[in-house]
Amino acid sequence: MAESDPPGMDLQRLRAHLDSALPGLVRADLSGELIAGGRSNLTYLVTDGHGRWVVRRPPLGHVLPTAHDMGREHRVISALAPTAVPVPRTVLSCPDPDVIGAPFYVMEFVEGTPFRRxxxxxxxxxxxxxxxxxxxxxxxxxxxxxxxxxxxxxxxxxxxxxxxxxxxxxxxxxxxxxxxxxxxxxxxxxxxxxxxxxxxxxxxxxxxxxxxxxxxxxxxxxxxxxxxxxxxxxxxxxxxxxxxxxxxxxxxxxxxxxxxxxxxxxxxxxxxxxxxxxxxxxxxxxxxxxxxxxxxxxxxxxxxxxxxxxxxxxxxxxxxxxxxxxxxxxxxxxxxxx
The missing domain is CATH 3.90.1200.10 (Aminoglycoside phosphotransferase (APH), C-terminal lobe)
Structure with a gap:
């Protein structure tokens, strides 16, 4: 991982995987940040300067059994896309932990505010x-x-x-x-x-x-x-x-x-x-x-x-x-x- 990578995210390896799975999606080097507010799975905003995507992966360290299943998240969001329930459009799911150190999935960035305070x-x-x-x-x-x-x-x-x-x-x-x-x-x-x-x-x-x-x-x-x-x-x-x-x-x-x-x-x-x-x-x-x-x-x-x-x-x-x-x-x- 490079020094500029956010914790738990190897942006170079992420781009290599996206280039292999979805050629042409990413047009330049990725930059990214951990989105504040997550208390369980880690959520990142990544961009190549042209498009923006959100990446989800499990937390670092202690992970409870049956929790943090990236495949389930990806599946339900994909299934709800045609319904009246508003969800982001999914881009890719990767169950291989060797790519960035854990299974993850990618979805499109959606404009909006998560009102926490x-x-x-x-x-x-x-x-x-x-x-x-x-x-x-x-x-x-x-x-x-x-x-x-x-x-x-x-x-x-x-x-x-x-x-x-x-x-x-x-x-x-x-x-x-x-x-x-x-x-x-x-x-x-x-x-x-x-x-x-x-x-x-x-x-x-x-x-x-x-x-x-x-x-x-x-x-x-x-x-x-x-x-x-x-x-x-x-x-x-x-x-x-x-x-x-x-x-x-x-x-x-x-x-x-x-x-x-x-x-x-x-x-x-x-x-x-x-x-x-x-x-x-x-x-x-x-x-x-x-x-x-x-x-x-x-x-x-x-x-x-x-x-x-x-x-x-x-x-x-x-x-x-x-x-x-x-x-x-x-x-x-x-x-x-x-």
């Missing part, structure tokens, strides 16, 4: 913030309306027993990232396991749906849904529960996690749930379990990031704050599952 939304005003948040909910409704078989994703997951299997999976992910005592997290897991709901009709589930995983244009329209690494077929209410959890006070200001929900005009969680229910036609009466599970899942995700930070294997800023958010998430999950 309340201050950025406050600069737009409460009315536009509300419109953006409601567009986010409507885009989730559109995703869950896609017929998996019609999109070529009938075998993208195993919907039967999805919620119970997800709970087991995230329990295992927690065990793989344990590096400190987390009071209450095992009790939260036990409560969730005792009341696993029967899943409704399966949908394509994003798995980490929130505002800063979307790109929004100047007209307050969603131009792309990003970060599909946790996508599968399963219970669509898990996406809604996660969206509600990300909009709760358990995600504090200045914690290294998105605080967009604190912006003036951002709808309350009850209004988000009601708009989703109205748009999707789904029954959302059992959302307490899904919200409790969401708090558990976010806690495990952030604990995994804290684990990598403690090992010195993270790239980017704000990682020192991530670990401090986890106890509040556990408490919020316990409150929703009393």
């Amino acid at each position: 309340a201050g950025h939304l406050d600069a737009l005003g409460a009315e536009r913030t509300r419109a953006i948040a409601l567009a986010m909910v409507d885009t989730l409704v559109a995703l869950h309306a896609v017929d998996p078989a019609g999109a070529g994703l009938a075998d993208f997951g195993r919907p039967d027993g999805f919620t119970a299997r997800q709970l087991r999976r995230w329990g295992k992910q927690l065990d793989a990232s344990r590096s400190r005592e987390l009071p209450g997290i095992d009790e939260l897991h036990r409560r969730l396991a005792a009341r696993v709901p029967e899943s409704p009709h399966a949908a394509i589930v994003h798995g980490d749906y929130r505002l800063d995983n979307l790109l929004v244009d100047g007209g307050d329209r969603v131009t792309a849904v990003l970060d599909w690494e946790m996508s599968t077929l399963g219970d669509p209410l898990t996406d809604l529960g996660l969206l509600l959890a990300y909009g709760s006070p358990a995600i504090p200001d200045g914690a290294g996690v998105s605080d967009a929900h604190l912006a003036a005009g951002y709808p309350a969680t009850d209004e988000i749930a009601e708009r989703y229910a109205r748009g999707s036609g789904r029954d959302v009466a059992g959302l307490d379990w899904y919200a409790g599970f969401a708090f558990f899942k976010i806690a495990v995700i952030l604990e995994g990031i804290h684990y990598r930070f403690a090992q010195g294997r993270t790239v980017g800023a704000d990682f020192d704050r991530i670990g401090g958010v986890v106890p509040g998430l556990i408490d919020a999950g316990l409150a929703r599952t009393r």
Whole structure:
């Protein structure tokens, strides 16, 4: 790797692979940068001075089993291209880790802003913030309306027993990232396991749906849904529960996690749930379990990031704050599952 290469990305080897697979795509030497804000898979913006592309690869260091599957991300984005769900156009998938040091895929650059901070939304005003948040909910409704078989994703997951299997999976992910005592997290897991709901009709589930995983244009329209690494077929209410959890006070200001929900005009969680229910036609009466599970899942995700930070294997800023958010998430999950 050259000194000018961003961490985890060999631009010369990337160009050589693109020249071989797609001759003529790249017209000059590549330059690139790590896009700030990623907390899991690494995302890079690369350019040859003429075109711009985005490259995704797994994180450096500790990687949890079953996570960070580049092939799955590439497949679901490609499948959703003809639907009403806005996604970038995929360019290439490379499962060979020898090219840049890990599997990766390339997609077209899409204009738009991932609103991560309340201050950025406050600069737009409460009315536009509300419109953006409601567009986010409507885009989730559109995703869950896609017929998996019609999109070529009938075998993208195993919907039967999805919620119970997800709970087991995230329990295992927690065990793989344990590096400190987390009071209450095992009790939260036990409560969730005792009341696993029967899943409704399966949908394509994003798995980490929130505002800063979307790109929004100047007209307050969603131009792309990003970060599909946790996508599968399963219970669509898990996406809604996660969206509600990300909009709760358990995600504090200045914690290294998105605080967009604190912006003036951002709808309350009850209004988000009601708009989703109205748009999707789904029954959302059992959302307490899904919200409790969401708090558990976010806690495990952030604990995994804290684990990598403690090992010195993270790239980017704000990682020192991530670990401090986890106890509040556990408490919020316990409150929703009393």
